[in-house]
Amino acid sequence: MKRNLLFLLFSFVFFLQTNAQCAMCRAVLESEEGQVTAVxxxxxxMYLMAVPYILVAGIAFAIYWQFIRGKKTI
Incomplete structure (x- = not known):
């Protein structure tokens, strides 16, 4: 149990220190004047991040709805 907790802690700490973009992409986006490409x-x-969460939430809601509907008919 301690080993899993330690692994989780180290994973979280190292995750916070990573960059989402490579050095080349970051340099190009920061050097642009209007920042249109960066936006x-x-x-x-944000779009790519939101879609999986929406799908999982929809599936969880469907399961929850079926569970509640099944309880009322019994």
């Missing part, structure tokens, strides 16, 4: 990249990251 587009950030919007794309």
């Amino acid at each position: 587009g990249v950030n919007d794309g990251i």
